[in-house]
Amino acid sequence: MVNDVFGVQSRFEPKQNFEQPPNExxxxxxxxxxxxxxxxxxxxxxxxxxxAVRMINIKSDWTIAEVAMDSTIKLMGELASPEFDIPTSYYQENRLVSELGVSYDRIHCCPNGCMLFYKQDADLNECKLYGHACYRQTPSGKMVPIKAMHYLPVIPRLKRLLASPSSASHMRWHNENRRTPGVMCHPSDREAWKHFDRTYPNLASEPRNIHLGLCADGFTPYSVSAAPYSCWPIFLTPYNLLPEMCMTSPYIFLNCVILGPRTPKVLIDVYLQPLIDELKQLWCECVVTYDVSTKSNFNMHASLMWTINDFPAYEMLSGWMTAGKLACSYCMENSKAFTLKHGHKNSWFDCHRQFLPMDHEFRKMKQAFRKNKTENDPPSRALSGEEIWGRARQKHNPKARLDFKEYCRCPELNLQELVNNKVFKPKASFSFTLEEKREICRLVKNLRMRRVYHTGEHTQFVEDIALGPGSEVKTMKMYIVNVTRLQLMYPGYPKKKITLFRCKWFDPSQRGTRVNRQQNIIDVKHTRQYNRCDPFIIAQNAKQVYYAPYPLRRDKADWWVVIKTKPVGRIEVDNALDVAYQNDVPFVHQTMDTELENSLEHPQNILEEVDEDDVTIIENVEEESTDGPETSNGEESSDENETSEDEWEND
Structure with missing residues (x-):
């Protein structure tokens, strides 16, 4: 309306000045x-x-059965005049709408999301990757798919935008209504859009080529108390239209619905296969389209400009890991994320002030953001496509093997230089060959386990224990150091309960535990803890001890002496099978040392060749390493002092 009043002229001139008939x-x-x-x-x-459209909407809104719709339509036909030309069944209504070219495809899927029965795989009866059964037989003998996906093709809907008089002329709005620099009221004013036009001038020369945005998110269609079920719709939006049109419901196209019950996660690309094929066709090839506003046919292309999603969906669509300190795809290794001291979680608070202009006032603020911190660093450099691809290949590169040599005692994994000055990476002992991986998959596939194992007569007591404990956990307040006491209740009668201790373990290595064999004394360092063991133990397996500090010894302020004691009000009976607590720790040390002595060399001594470009990197790093060894940190020096004290005591 504003354009009509002020007479804004279009800068688009069709290549042909005469009208063309529509294509077939x-x-x-x-x-x-x-x-x-x-x-x-x-x-x-x-x-x-x-x-027809109103009846289809009514059926969808109120979840009416197809048989009920047929009865309603039949009643309408009986009450109406014979001259009225209305559909006689719900099937005819669907067929009438589908003939306009806006139908949908029902694609069968593997229940585990491995593949789609699509194109050349449409005639398969089972998963071609793992052999999963994808069809089930109904009582009538008909084979129906276990899981299916509804896909709505995007190309016919884009054609309808240019074939409709109400939207065809608006498909050029982004080109005919350019704003002055510095003003942004449409995505075409963004630098990303302008950069795309400069990079692909052939596509930008035709303003009717469509720029798309993809939106994806998941939701639970049922209540929170119901069984978990994930539903993921995929939407496409053409951004050629003016702002008040492109973000309205008629121009936001539902492309597909990925059904649950689980989130697709990394398998979302399997369900997006039909969309990817259509986008490739629109980008690499062309689609002949009729523009009713100019009465001409042209070759239409389309491009996917960006995606709109939250952070979990961003991980699924892009493949970028959004957990940990490297979750930001812009900062990457330059991320300033930190771990909360008490919450022990990663935080990105005040990590993006570096993207502000260097003279921005926010950079100098010490109280509005992180306490007593200013920002003087420039923003991170944007990586090129080649650099991103190179980072994707760095997981097992030669630099990792150099780190093995620097920080680990694994000489069997060091890079080896053989004949012709070629460098090879030895395979580790825990790696498998392709045939071994297939054998493991076959073993797991054919593994069958019984649902219930019991010996003797089946009783109600065994059945109650098999059901597991209840959801209620009782916490008991006691004077226990380093231990939390919990009590689990099992269902059924008589009442069954078990007491667990939730423990905090001391470090069993030589840095946290010392054994004086002559005096039969065990010392533990109370400032070091070990979090890799299961924290829960049965109360019957616990022994009561107390810890005594060293008096007047500043060098042993962090060490406690472990002294075994008897529980109050209980007499212990000697048991030949019982092992003294002092004998347990040396056994732990012996087990850990035995595990570390196992070689990591592959039994078949398999070597993998390293690229020549990586070899030059290795040579440069080795030259730098010959300058001199690094000095040890304070922690290692303290460990050496602790070892010397042990030797002094043993002497």
Missing amino acids: EAMGFYQELEEAIHPLWVGSQHSKLFV
């Missing part, structure tokens, strides 16, 4: 549309297409 597909669409919009009777404002 567009001509068929117009013929079907003309027949569908024919009035029900002379002077009626409604058409057969209007009735």
